[in-house]
Amino acid sequence: MVTYALEAEGISKFFPGVKALSHVSLCIKPGTVHALMGENGAGKSTLMKCLIGIYRPDEGQIRIKGQRVQFTDTLDALRAGISMIHQELNLVPQMTVAENIWLGREPTKFGFVDHTRLNRLTEELLVKLNIALRADQTVGSLSIAAQQMVEIAKAVSWNADIVIMDEPTSALTEAEVAHLFTIIRNLREQGKAIIYISHKMDEVFAITDEVSVFRDGRWVGSDVTANYTRQSLITQMVGRELTQLFPKVHSTIGEDVLTVRNLTRGGVFEDISFSVRRGEILGVAGLVGAGRSEVMECLFGLTQRDSGQVLIDGVPTTLDSPASAIDKGLAFLTEDRKKSGLFLVLSVMENMSIVKMTHYSAKGGFVNQRHMAKDCLEQIQRLNIKTPTMDQIINNLSGGNQQKVLIARWLLAQPKILILDEPTRGIDVGAKAEIYRLIGELASRGVAIIMVSSELPEIIGMSDRVMVMHGGRITGILNKEDADQETILSLASE
Template sequence: MSAALLPDAPAAPDGFVLEVLDVSKQFPGVKALDRINLRLRPGSVHALMGENGAGKSTLMKIIAGGIRPSSGEIRIKGVRQDFQAPADAMRCGIAMIHQELNLVPHMTVSENIWVGREPRRFGFVDHGALRRRTVDLLERFGIALDPDVEVASLAVANQQMVEIAKAVSYEPDILIMDEPTSSLTEQEVQHLFTIIRRLRDQGRAIVYISHKMSEIFAIADEVSVFRDGAHVATGLASDFTQKSLIGLMVGRELTHMFPKATVELGEVVLRASGLTLPGVFRDVSFELRRGEILGFAGLIGAGRTNVAEALYGVTPAASGSIEIDGAPARIRSPTDAKKHGMAFLTEDRKASGLFLMLSVLENMQIASVADYCRGGFVRQDALSEASEGMRQALQVKTPDMDTMIENLSGGNQQKVLIARWLMTAPRILILDEPTRGIDVGAKSEIHRLMSELVLKGLSIIMVSSELPEILGMSDRVVVMQEGRVAGILDRTEATQERIMELAAR
């Protein structure tokens, strides 16, 4: 897109387009933000770093008008603002791409991008103009999407691109991106960076939240670090190193991001032979051994998640076979899979994992209630005690177990989901993007937990789009390409270059 297609953002009178001054936010039992100060320059990319629960997303929601601060003030181009709703922030030139997708599944790409702003003719939506406007926007930003397709039919990565297109369509002066690359391939990430640099060169101010260090050093001009709701440091990106940033974020040095335990692999616990789902994947075969972490790598759309869902009976394969402990297993539903000692952590915790209107306790215990029944009654005390033990083991940060889970950070929500499935005492654990959108501290904790589990004899299938995670935690790597197994690599021969060669060939 050429610079002329969007007008340059007007300069702020004091040199800052956004000023956050002594902002605090108190939730029941939790002080989410404590006198935060932040200043954003036009024509810059300002990265926010911090563990889940550090307050980054809360502050961004305040800036975007989603929630109101308990105290402090927000100034836009020197003028104090009191946003009552997101629409107020939008009128001030602020747009936000949320960490959790916020699309209407059964509306088209065009309808999602322009919802509430559709071109009209004689009082009715002008669908021709709507489509032309969408095609123009997508072409200008090089986003290859069909404007007429329903969003529900898109992969998560393409849904993320719809969110990005929707945000830039507002032509904002301030664009907030909260984990925008959590489901994107490396190629798509570079495409997004091209869009960001283009907007920055037009004078737009970008707030960029990510837990991926390589992205911060590739795209950010300035970095601010938060910890436990407080501002810790701000400086030029060039003034920080990965080690110093991690130290500021977690208050300690993380020396082992991938604490892979050395485990003597046992017998084959699961064997998949010729699994096929027409149009999705075909002839997928592999083995999983006791104590093994079997990584699944590949580009977005390669079929990794579909295979995981087939194994767990969410969408069973049309042909092929599965054996558990050497015996044929007919898995046509998640109930069948659970009976065989399997558990499945889904890729999208909001859409298919969490019950957002229920408490932490209810979300954690919902899969194991039947195991705590006696005489037709639930042994609630024992179930609650087990849940509390799991909360402590996984270090879930919550005021109490009755807190609504929607009020927890993304990383703590993920821990609750892992706790839910561990409470079912599985033998085979399928983890689809287990650290998606999780900070470095929480990632290290989950990796440590995985190592502890395989030491106890569990077997893990891990689907991940992060190659360092695949290389750091896998005993073997199944590389998928366009629905087929392109190769299976041992830990000793797996490299980033070899995996990408197989995935993209």
């Protein structure tokens, strides 16, 4: 008889207006990697938060190695042997790598933190995991990918028997993903149980032993990974077949809308020149650190250029702030939705309508709530955003639905140039297809689209042309028929 590392039985969780989990069960064997799959809003993260002590289940029970447990907080779960790498980074930017990893568990000497021992423990852990960081580096100075590696080291440092990994590769390069897989295999060989949540099918088939699928807060099925095909897994997740993941809508490509000439920001990017035409999707590819996001931030006025020229409809334009960029018809979906996109304490409607608030302002300074609610409801229906009401605090939505709200925000602004930085990061396969359809639809209406993505199938499947960057420079611009993975990777590695 199998003694499971973890069992969740009949778990239900209710929130005002929504039943997030309905009598779900999950069994995890020691020494295995168990994938948890499902669309955004399927209940995966809610169940994990029940397992780690963030939420208390309203029904059901949790057992670890056959013993029933009840957690009052995350520290209870950590002491019981469950650690978690969260989808959203959970680090203190002002603290060092060492201080973040051992926060609340720092070694002391004479009642004070023993920094010498703290750094030594950290260096030993980093060497063990082959992570090329220093213990004394400030986390806020690190790239998102490096911060993700700190999160991984932090989870492993607890020596937990059960490690939950929620989208652990969302900010990692292919080499860093391979490195993480080596860490996972070592943990599996030690008898650890890994719960692996990812929307990336290739990763699931490469690293996991078993899969459980959730849909709409319910358990749908479980099996060994080898018994699934990509299509059968997608069908079980979404309840339907996705016959065309990249539904590229034909659009008539017109004249240049945005022209960039010799754009330079010292030490970040240099001599960037390209154009985007009406109705065109320009994909921007490159490895982490290539300077893609930095160029887009400069175009949107978030940072200032040292030299160069930007023209909109052939007219030289000064974009020195996001307000001026929006005024000129630009919209920008940022890479990090929580850090630079969302107002986490505001409602879905407030987050969606904020760039058009002056449009909804009536005489006397009041807001036309009826007009605003009508527009927001149309976007919720159009993008299939799962939220009980428009007044729901956006922080309570799943990551994928938060992303859809941000897209809806910019659709309300009716831009002529739409910049999308990693638009499907952390998004499930069903929602990805919806977003791809929407991007294609916008292009067919004449919107000029710049799409930055680290996913090559996405870049190749959706782009009319592909601009490749490396080291802050453009290394090539490819027509659609010339853009294959080998060519793009070669240019991205120059």
